Amino acid sequence: MAPTLRRAVVAVLALAAAAAPFGVPASAQARPAGLDVTGWVLSGDSPAVVQSNASGLTTVSVDGITLRHSGRALANPDRANALQLTRTGHAAGLHVELVLSNYSNRIGDFDRTALHRLLSSPRHRGRIAGQLARAVRQGGYDGVNVDLELVGRRDAGGLVAFVRTLQSRMPRARTVSIDVSAQTSRAAYLDHGYRLRQLGRVANVIDLMTYDDHGPGWSGPGPIGPLAWQRAAMTALLDQVPARKAQLGFGGYGYTWAPKGGGGTVTDAEARALVAADHATPTWNTAAGEWTARLSDGTVLWWADGRSYRLRLQLATSLGVRGVAVWRLGSVDRLS
Numbered sequence: 001m002a003p004t005l006r007r008a009v010v011a012v013l014a015l016a017a018a019a020a021p022f023g024v025p026a027s028a029q030a031r032p033a034g035l036d037v038t039g040w041v042l043s044g045d046s047p048a049v050v051q052s053n054a055s056g057l058t059t060v061s062v063d064g065i066t067l068r069h070s071g072r073a074l075a076n077p078d079r080a081n082a083l084q085l086t087r088t089g090h091a092a093g094l095h096v097e098l099v100l101s102n103y104s105n106r107i108g109d110f111d112r113t114a115l116h117r118l119l120s121s122p123r124h125r126g127r128i129a130g131q132l133a134r135a136v137r138q139g140g141y142d143g144v145n146v147d148l149e150l151v152g153r154r155d156a157g158g159l160v161a162f163v164r165t166l167q168s169r170m171p172r173a174r175t176v177s178i179d180v181s182a183q184t185s186r187a188a189y190l191d192h193g194y195r196l197r198q199l200g201r202v203a204n205v206i207d208l209m210t211y212d213d214h215g216p217g218w219s220g221p222g223p224i225g226p227l228a229w230q231r232a233a234m235t236a237l238l239d240q241v242p243a244r245k246a247q248l249g250f251g252g253y254g255y256t257w258a259p260k261g262g263g264g265t266v267t268d269a270e271a272r273a274l275v276a277a278d279h280a281t282p283t284w285n286t287a288a289g290e291w292t293a294r295l296s297d298g299t300v301l302w303w304a305d306g307r308s309y310r311l312r313l314q315l316a317t318s319l320g321v322r323g324v325a326v327w328r329l330g331s332v333d334r335l336s
Contacts, residue, residue: 031056031057031058031313031323031324031335032313032317035313035316035317035322035323035324036058036059036247036322036323036324037056037057037058037059037323037324037325037326037335038057038058038059038060038061038097038177038205038207038247038323038324038325038326039053039056039057039059039060039061039325039326039328039329039335040060040061040063040099040145040325040326040327040328040329041060041061041062041063041085041328041329041330042063042328042330043062043063043064043077043078043079043081043082043085044078044081045081045085045329045330047084047085047087047088049329049330050085050088050089050092050094050329051088051092052334052336053329053334053335053336054089054092054093054094054336055092055335055336056334056335056336057092057094057335057336058094058095058323059094059095059096059097060085060089060094060095060096060097060329061096061097061098061099061145061177061325062082062085062086062089062096062097062098062099062141063099063101063147063328064076064078064079064082064085064098064099065082065098065099065100065101065132065135066100066101066102066103066104067100067101067102067111067114067115067118067128067148068114069104069106069111069113069114070114070117071113071114071115071116071117071118071121071124071128072117072118072121072123072124072127072128073127073128073131074100074128074131074132074135076135079139082098082139083139083140086098086139086140086141087140090140095142095143095175096140096141096142096143097141097142097143097144097145097175097177098132098135098136098139098141098143098144098145099144099145099147100128100132100144100145100146100147100148101147101148101149102114102115102118102147102148102149102150103147103149109150110148110149110150112150112152115148115149115150115151115155116152116154116155118148118158118162119148119151119155119158119159119161119162120154120155120158122161125158125161125162125165126165126169128162129162129165129166129168129169130169132144132166132169132170133166133169133170133171136170136171136174137171141174142174142175143170143174143175143176143177143204144166144170144174144175144176144177145177145178145179145207146162146163146166146176146177146178146179146203147178147179148162148178148179149179149181151181151192151193151194152192152193153190153191153192153193154193155193156190156193156194156195157195159193159194159195159199160195160198160199160202163176163178163199163202163203164202167202167203175204175205176202176203176204177203177204177205177206177207178199178203178205178206178207179206179207179209179249179325180194180196180199180206180207180208180209180237181194181209182208182209182210182211182213182229182230182233182249183233183236184229184232184233184236185236186236186239186240188236189236189237189240196237196240196241197240197241199241200240200241200242200245203245204245205245205246205247205322206237206241206245206246206247207247207249207325208233208234208237208246208247208248208249208325209249209325209327210225210229210230210233210234210248210249210250210251211224211225211249211250211251211304211327212224212225212251213225213226213229214255214302215255215263216255216256216257216258216261216262216263216264217262217263220257221255221257221292221300221302222302223285223288223289223290223292223302223304224251224253224254224255224290224302224303224304225249225250225251225290225304226287226288226289226290227287227288227289227311227315228287230248230249230312230315231315231319234246234248234319234321235319238319238321243319243320243321243322244321244322245322246321246322247316247321247322247323247324247325248312248315248316248319248321248323248324248325249324249325249326249327250304250308250309250312250324250325250326250327250332251304251327252268252304252305252308252309252326252327252328252331252332252333253265253266253267253268253303253304253327253328253331253332254266254267254268254270254271254291254301254302254303254304255301255302255303256274256299256300256301257299257300257301258298258299259297259298259299263299266301266303267330267331267332268303268304268305268306268331268332268333269333271291271293271301271303271305272305274295274301275293275295275301278295278296279296280293280294280295280296281293284307288302289304289307289308289311289312290302290303290304290305290308291303291304291305291307291308304332305332305333306332306333306334309324309326309332309333309335312324
């Protein structure tokens with residue numbers, strides 16, 4: 001997985017978003033009874049993003065706090081708006097998590113050095129766990145979502161220890177979930193720093209990031225999260241983690257691949273607008289459960305929309321897992 005572009009926010013296209021022949025879904029689908037749905041939201045987003053998706057959610061995870069390069073301190077640049085998103089989520093009856101991330105705007109990627117400094121030091125682990133617990137109490141959050149990415153095998157034990165320490169510091173009845181990059185074998189999960197059986201014991205929920213299978217910068221054009229790959233990754237995870245703790249990730253966005261290299265991230269609406277403006281013909285890929293199109297200049301698009309999301313709800317149900325986790329509200333078609 002190459003997660004940099006997953007977080008990149010592309011400028012809104014100066015195009016009229018007229019309804020394209022292949023349809024602009026008004027919404028994805030209300031969540032099936034008994035299936036939890038988590039939606040991530042950027043801390044700078046409008047509360048309206050949460051409000052418009054609330055009936056399709058059980059949890060909203062506010063991406064609002066980051067690990068500093070030292071590995072021993074936190075930054076919370078959008079605290080005021082994050083708290084407003086939290087109040088909006090609570091008003092809608094949602095469980096609200098505060099996301100801890102090691103993403104760095106300075107380097108434009110997840111910070112491996114900061115992560116290693118945190119996970120390799122018992123002192124740093126305790127310090128950050130305490131700071132997070134305090135942020136949860138002060139902000140009225142219901143839990144923490146640990147989104148520490150680019151974990152190495154050398155830090156696998158430290159990751160488990162950090163989640164365990166965080167659980168011990170959290171206020172009563174608060175939860176800890178953790179995001180895990182998708183792999184398709186037990187060995188591959190371990191190589192990427194995930195001792196799944198142990199994480200399954202110390203975390204309340206494991207969100208499997210079954211997206212970014214393809215993307216500009218690390219692969220040629222292809223689906224974001226094809227169904228067969230998602231099933232294989234979740235099956236490998238369920239060999240070590242109880243299904244009641246596992247959530248299937250869904251990437252509700254798209255990528256572009258330029259003919260001479262490079263590309264970017266697009267929302268579902270932006271992908272449709274690009275295709276419509278070019279008078280291109282989109283193709284639904286049944287095997288992947290996603291859309292693709294080629295523009296007149298040779299640019300290739302793949303994106304997952306509301307139709308794609310409905311198939312992931314079906315997949316999660318067939319696998320018997322806890323629910324689905326969606327990256328991200330404001331990019332994916334409305335969930336309610």
